[in-house]
Amino acid sequence: MSQIDHVAVLSAYRRYSGIYDLLFGPLLEPGRRRVIELLGLQPGQSVLEIGVGTGLSLPHYPQEVAVTGIDLSPDMLARAARKQARLGLDNVQLQRMDAQHLAFADESFDKVAAMYVASVVPDPAAMMREVMRVCRRGGEIWVLNHFSSPAGPGRWIEQTLAPFAHAIGFDPRFDMQTFVDASGLPLASVQPVNLFGYWKLLCLKRP
Numbered sequence: 001m002s003q004i005d006h007v008a009v010l011s012a013y014r015r016y017s018g019i020y021d022l023l024f025g026p027l028l029e030p031g032r033r034r035v036i037e038l039l040g041l042q043p044g045q046s047v048l049e050i051g052v053g054t055g056l057s058l059p060h061y062p063q064e065v066a067v068t069g070i071d072l073s074p075d076m077l078a079r080a081a082r083k084q085a086r087l088g089l090d091n092v093q094l095q096r097m098d099a100q101h102l103a104f105a106d107e108s109f110d111k112v113a114a115m116y117v118a119s120v121v122p123d124p125a126a127m128m129r130e131v132m133r134v135c136r137r138g139g140e141i142w143v144l145n146h147f148s149s150p151a152g153p154g155r156w157i158e159q160t161l162a163p164f165a166h167a168i169g170f171d172p173r174f175d176m177q178t179f180v181d182a183s184g185l186p187l188a189s190v191q192p193v194n195l196f197g198y199w200k201l202l203c204l205k206r207p
């Protein structure tokens, strides 16, 4: 279980919301585009995006795909809604929801994407249980996140930031193998993305 809780997340993302696109837009954009490309969505399919944030990914989805984006933070969602309206994205539905308690029926979506959110939710295993439940059998779950570095400057930065997890709103120490094992899902692939390949893109299969 991480050191962050919903109060910390809501307060951190209230602060971030106004500058989020500037801080994390271009920096994390290659990963977002890669996920949507690899989702390989076909016309008529549905996808759930967990932790949609300010909706930076939304314009990249094909228009013929039904996209549902959920997020805990009303401040982040308000920005996503403004983007959706400005860009006329009629295929997108946004809802305020906790990733650990999804209000969707079992097997509601063909695929699920979770970008830069797994280390932010207090209980990532609970999030993955919910994601698995709402993804159809045989569907894919794509998780994009940073994970703990085994050594080097990355590890030093993570250790230094760790005591501030509550304030920064995410846990900089996030072990990939522990996350995958806790999800109980088979890992189909792992690939490095973004600057220096510091972030990893995981594909998990819903049995």
Ligand SMILES: C[S@@+](CC[C@H](N)C(=O)[O-])C[C@H]1O[C@@H](n2cnc3c(N)ncnc32)[C@H](O)[C@@H]1O
Pocket (backbone or CB within 6 Å): 009, 013, 024, 028, 032, 050, 051, 052, 053, 054, 055, 056, 057, 070, 071, 072, 073, 076, 097, 098, 099, 100, 115, 116, 117, 120, 121, 122
């Ligand atoms: C680092 S941002 C990522 C936003 C977006 N996916 C992107 O690509 O930039 C993490 C997002 O996860 C959301 N979040 C955190 N905990 C959550 C939870 N329990 N349920 C749903 N969303 C959550 C935050 O509000 C925030 O918008």
